[in-house]
Amino acid sequence: MKLLNIQAHPDDAECYCGGTIAKYVDKGGEIFYLICTKGNRGTYDRNLDIETLAEIRKKETLEAARVLGVKEVFFLGEEDGFLYPDLKLRGKIMKVIRQVKPDIVMTLDPFLPYEVHPDHRTVGILSAEAVVFAGFPHFYPEHLKNGIEPHFVKEIFFYNTEKPNHFEDITRYIEKKKNACYCHKSQIEMGGIQKKETTENRKSVEELGKEAFDELAIRISEQYGKQIGVKYAEAFKKFRVRAGHLVL
Numbered sequence: 380m381k382l383l384n385i386q387a388h389p390d391d392a393e394c395y396c397g398g399t400i401a402k403y404v405d406k407g408g409e410i411f412y413l414i415c416t417k418g419n420r421g422t423y424d425r426n427l428d429i430e431t432l433a434e435i436r437k438k439e440t441l442e443a444a445r446v447l448g449v450k451e452v453f454f455l456g457e458e459d460g461f462l463y464p465d466l467k468l469r470g471k472i473m474k475v476i477r478q479v480k481p482d483i484v485m486t487l488d489p490f491l492p493y494e495v496h497p498d499h500r501t502v503g504i505l506s507a508e509a510v511v512f513a514g515f516p517h518f519y520p521e522h523l524k525n526g527i528e529p530h531f532v533k534e535i536f537f538y539n540t541e542k543p544n545h546f547e548d549i550t551r552y553i554e555k556k557k558n559a560c561y562c563h564k565s566q567i568e569m570g571g572i573q574k575k576e577t578t579e580n581r582k583s584v585e586e587l588g589k590e591a592f593d594e595l596a597i598r599i600s601e602q603y604g605k606q607i608g609v610k611y612a613e614a615f616k617k618f619r620v621r622a623g624h625l626v627l
């Protein structure tokens with residue numbers, strides 16, 4: 380089984396589905412990442428150059444991918460916080476789908492109510508469109524000229540979703556998920572600073588940052604676990620892919 384995880388930022392996959400990735404690797408799956416933005420505005424430090432941050436985040440994400448056993452990471456290098464849906468970006472995403480030829484694509488749920496982050500909405504919707512059209516040769520025919528053939532994806536899994544219909548028990552993989560999340564040291568610092576500024580807390584920035592990650596990535600796994608009677612789980616909205624559409 381081949382799986383391509385298409386994410387907006389370098390830490391999305393670990394937060395929302397790190398346990399499932401580790402589990403699928405353990406079961407013999409081949410996992411690939413496509414990271415659309417450089418994550419280069421994820422800081423409160425005005426003196427940190429954004430291209431330096433892009434390099435830091437690239438290293439962090441490669442380390443997290445190594446912890447989880449991801450086979451290869453593709454980067455589109457788009458600007459953090461500035462993604463809006465356009466057909467050129469849809470083509471870039473489709474090209475990687477056609478290169479990797481995954482059975483399953485995982486991505487952010489673009490239909491999550493109140494999702495204000497444009498990068499999350501954009502990556503979710505363009506990935507879904509690219510998935511349902513990747514098998515059609517007259518979409519982006521320039522790929523074919525370069526030897527990149529149309530491809531039929533079988534299923535799409537949306538994460539960070541409000542109405543999950545598929546759960547994965549990740550109890551055995553929760554430590555791996557945590558370790559992969561903690562690879563994103565720049566984001567631990569960012570989350571910690573935000574928490575320190577907005578609460579009366581006396582803990583260190585690092586402690587608060589780890590707490591912020593745990594709130595986002597671990598506590599929700601506990602809540603999903605309760606729904607299916609296990610300690611930790613991750614949740615997805617899963618569809619089968621049909622010509623130009625998604626079906627339950």
Ligand SMILES: [Zn+2]
Nearest residue numbers: 387388391499
């Ligand atoms: Zn994100």
